[in-house]
Each structure stands twice: as C-alpha cells, then as structure tokens.
Amino acid sequence: MDIIQVAKRANVSTATVSRVLNGFPGVREKTLQRVRRAIAETNYVPNPNARGLRAGRTRLFGLIVSDVNNPFFPELIDAFEALAAAQGIEVIFTHTNYDPKRLQSCIRRMIERSVDAIAVMTSEVEEDALQQAARAGIPVVLMNQRKLAGKYPNVLVEYTAGFRESLEHLLSLGHRDIGFIEGPQWINSARGRKDAFIAALKSHGMHVRDEWIATGDLRVEGGRKAMDALLARRPRPTAIVATNDLMAVGALQAAYASRVRVPRDLSLIGFDDLPIAAMVHPPLSTIRHPRREVAARAFELLSKTVRGEPVAEDAPLQPHLVIRNSTAPPPGVKRR
Amino acid sequence: MDIIQVAKRANVSTATVSRVLNGFPGVREKTLQRVRRAIAETNYVPNPNARGLRAGRTRLFGLIVSDVNNPFFPELIDAFEALAAAQGIEVIFTHTNYDPKRLQSCIRRMIERSVDAIAVMTSEVEEDALQQAARAGIPVVLMNQRKLAGKYPNVLVEYTAGFRESLEHLLSLGHRDIGFIEGPQWINSARGRKDAFIAALKSHGMHVRDEWIATGDLRVEGGRKAMDALLARRPRPTAIVATNDLMAVGALQAAYASRVRVPRDLSLIGFDDLPIAAMVHPPLSTIRHPRREVAARAFELLSKTVRGEPVAEDAPLQPHLVIRNSTAPPPGVKRR
DNA sequence: GGGTATGATGTAATGCTTTACAGGATATGC
C-alpha cells in the first residue's frame, strides 16, 4: 500500500508515480515536481519484490568467480560492484572454487533469484551450465574463454602483449637466457599464458629451451618447487618469467633459500600484479592483468544487453609490464 | 501462473503445494509424494519475488565489510557465503571503504532490497546507520564493537588471549625487550589491540617502554616506517609485535633493507594470519584472527533471530598464535 | 449411529508495482 500513499499525497494515480519513478517521459513538469516532493517527503522506496514480480527485471546481477580467497579476484569484484551500485543494481556473488561443475549450481541459484544478468569470471567454464542461463533468457558474459568466443560474449585479455613487454625489458637489460614457470597445461589460462610467452619469444627470433621450463600448480608452493628445479639446471637461465604472481612469490622464496639473490643473480617477472607483488622483497616486477577493466567491460556489456542495446565486440584488453625491483642486468653485465 | 501448474499436475490446490514447499506439517504422506513428484517433474522453482512480496521474507542477507581488497575479509566473506548457500540464502554485500559514513548508504541499499538481516563486519560503525536498520525491523550483528555491546548483538574477539600467547612464546625464547607497532589510536580495533598488548605485558609484570612503541597506518608502508623508527632506538628491542600482518610485512621489509636478519637478529610477530603471512620470507609467526568463526557466529545469530529463536550471548572468541619462522631466541641466547 | 474433535485440503484475499488501454484535457489546423 505504499505507492498508493505517495500517489494520494501528490494527488495523482499510482501509474503516474510509477512513471516518475522509472523516468518515463510524458509527465508534465509540474506534476513531476509534485510527485518528486511527495516521494521525498514520505521517504518512499519502491518494494523491489513487487517490482521484480511485475516487471520481470530485478536490478540484480550475478557475479561468479573462481575463488574469493585468490587475491586476483577482490579487485574485480570491487570494480564490478562499484559500477553496479552507481546504477542502483545489486550484486549477488558466488564462487566455484575452481570446480567447473559447481558452476551449474551457481548459475541455478542465480536463475532462481531471477537475476537480470550473470558475469562468469572464472578461469574455467562448462558450456552446459551456460546453456541453463541461455534457456532462462539471462544474458551472460565470460572472461577469456576463447573456446566459446563465438557463442557467448567474452571479455578478452591478450596475454601476448604483456609477455612481449617483459621479454623486451629483459632483453634490454642484457638477458638472453630466459626460463619460464608454466602452470598445469590442462588449465585454460595457464595454457594460454604459456602459448603467449612462447609466441613472444619467437617473435624475437628466440626459441624455447625445454630444460628451462618447469611446471608449478599456480600456487606459492608450486612456484617454489619449480624454481628449485630450474636452479638445478646447468646452464641456468639468468631470468625467469612465471605464469602468475603466486608462483613468482614461491620462486622468490626458493631463490632466497638457495642463496640466489634476486635481482642480482637472477631476474624474475610475475604475472597479474596481485597486491602481494608489491609487498614481497624485492618488490616484484610483473605484468598487470587489467582486471578492473575486465570487470568494467563485463558490466558494461551486460548492462547494455539488459537494456536491449546492441553490443559491439571489443578489442582485447592489453596487460602491461609493471617494473619494480626484481629485474636487473644479468651477472657480469654492467647496468647501462 | 506457475505454482498453479504444479497444483494442477498434482491434483491439489496451490495452498497445498505451498505447504509442501515450505515444509508445513499437516499434509498427508500420499499427497506429499504426489506434490513432490509434480514439483520435480515440472522443474518448478518458486519465484523469489512473489515469495518475498507476500511473506515479507526474502531469504536475502546483507554483508557489509570494510574493504574487499583487504586480505582480511575474503575468508570472512567466503565463510559467511558458504553457510548462507547451505540454507538457500543469498548474500548481497557491500563495503564501506573504511568510511563509517558510507555505512549509512550501504545499509539503506540493503533495506531497499528488504534483506532479512545484516551483518556489519566493519572495523568502525556509526550508530545512526544502525538505527535505520532497527527502525526497519531488520536484525543486525556487529563485529567487535564494544561500545555498542549492550545495544546490538556483537561477535567479540578477545585480543588479549592472542597477545598473551605471543608474549609467552617470546618470553620462553628468552626475549625480555619487546617492542610494539601500534595503529592509529582513533581506530577502534587498533586501540583495542594495543590495550590488549599492554594488558598482556602487565600480566607478566612487565611495563611498557614508550620508546619501543612506534605508530603505523595499518598498511605495509606504515609498518616499514615504524620499523625504521624502532631500529633506530638504542637500546633496541629484540622482538617486535605488530598490530596487524600488513604492518608486520612492512616491518620485515624494513628489517631486510637495514640488514637486520629476522629471526636471527630480531623476532617479529604479526596479527591476523593473512594468507600473505605464510608467503613472505621468513614465514611470519602471527596471531590468527578467527574470522571464519566470526562469520559463522554472525550468520548463526542472524539466522536464529530471523527465525524468531532466542539468541544467547556467546563468550568471546579466542585468537591463537601460529608459530612460523619469524621468531627465534634473541642474539646471544642459545636455542634451548 | 449421532455428534464432536481432529486432520487434510481448498478458496480467495493479500502483498506492491508495472503497464496496456482508455479517457480527458489541451493544442493545432482550417
């Protein structure tokens, strides 16, 4: 009975109040003022349930990530949420804990809440789960799922650009012997990053030395072990690029434990620019993953789709190198 | 028109379907089965908007934290969310960015969404904002707001216990000269932690040496500066306890930069047990803040209140020391 | 077997907003 009170106070019908509320055109200026004042005076707030019930739209977006505890995601969540808040949209979010199967239930929960749109910002997705959303007519956007690029809108990040920058940085310092810590190759993003690194090498006429590639589990511990493996190789690379910052941090620890000084004895570059990259010692040079921009694009895209506006395919986002203190000329080469 | 379809299929009225859905007693076993099957066969899911509209309850909880980007919070969010999910409750969450004034609008947004309950897990709160919720009849729970302990339910953490443990640990290693990195004293939690540290000292008959206390901003940078200040003091403490892990990490860096080796030359203990504490070198001994338990208690309390069950005041939670590698006997004292 | 207590189910009102459609007022054209 509440829009009714406002209507009475403004001496109009509920329809007119609703029109004002939703910014529909065709309300006389004078009436508009009156209604606005009545709304303000009564502190009236439309009931979202009634709104959702009638209009089908809930002004609720879903956000699915892999893992809140992974320091990669908070910024993305933050950015997404801030944009939503600015438009009076609320976000409910869940995480799959890296299990693509859990995506199914995450999406079901969101459909049950009748969200208007879903951003699936996980590293892995299963198409089945997405089809649920498609059937329910809920727009979806993915992050870097090239496999599904044609079928679902996708925010792409071009890893190659970042690796090229870091490679050029290392080359300019004088490095020629560059190792790589890869992630498990059955993981989408890990494979993509390795491919990008190799492509960057090749574009500089360099080739891959298999013995300078070690595998880690994308976590700190994996980086540590991979680094131990690489440090045992002879000859040894003078610089190492890691698939992500967590492994780079692990690598740093392993180096420290082996009394290999970074950057004096060995240069190290991460990927992602997690907050931790700036906190370790030495602060880690790393490739910044543009996750705030990813969130912004994802939100923008969903937002437009919901409003029925056409969406254009955007050019992939470019990550960039952030130079800190973990890189220096190789041993024996003077700083220029 | 959807509960109607189910009702038709099961040859009952919508009222009966609703009863089954909500687990009300007084439905004959046979009917129950029939309705259940009809629900399953039609893949029926009640419309949450209609439910919320009619019943007032939305099965939506609000969670307000200070800052998603602060690594303290993800675990808390995670735990809260998991419990909610298990009960078919969705969580919308916002953050104040440490600005108590933003709490007002955060709570307003949640009221507008007619959440059933709100967990305010920020380090600072303004009572005005809470009153909004009270007026709207929405239960609220706070974290460690002793000022408001009588007025609003509160999940308390007893800092003293943690500091006592770390002090005893340091004493047993042979330390007698213990410094402290405090946070800004106008911040609730920082003041609470300092008071607790001092209380722990006193309970061991020790007193506070003001020149061994330095102030930081609770962030890494602040810890670095505070450590620089402490390292300049003569005599110098042989062990330092920091108000939080971020500052402890900064302190570690400052020590490293000054060629003071941790733990050989100086022992260091943090507070919170952020993920980063285990990642730095050396891994940081720290007092684990029981944030998963905080989330669980907060959820439990809200959940009970919503169901109308009486809630008992719980005993404060106790943080405990996690010993890693940043503590050792002071220089000149043999390890026992 | 008649009457009442108990249990199971149905009927219909209710919650609040949006929106298709209708209707009244005003402006425009001749």
Next chain:
DNA sequence: GCATATCCTGTAAAGCATTACATCATACCC
C-alpha cells in the same frame, strides 16, 4: 468555432506465492 491530433493522466489487470479462514472427510466417543 469545430474537428482532429497530441499530450497527460487514470483505471484496472497482471504478476506469483502465502495464508487466514472455510469446508469437507475421517476418526473417535458414548
């Protein structure tokens, strides 16, 4: 000044589940 187009506003249905109350069936008692 009359007809018509345009603009503004109102009426009422629809959206879906919950729930107070009514009704019907069954069980129980004497």
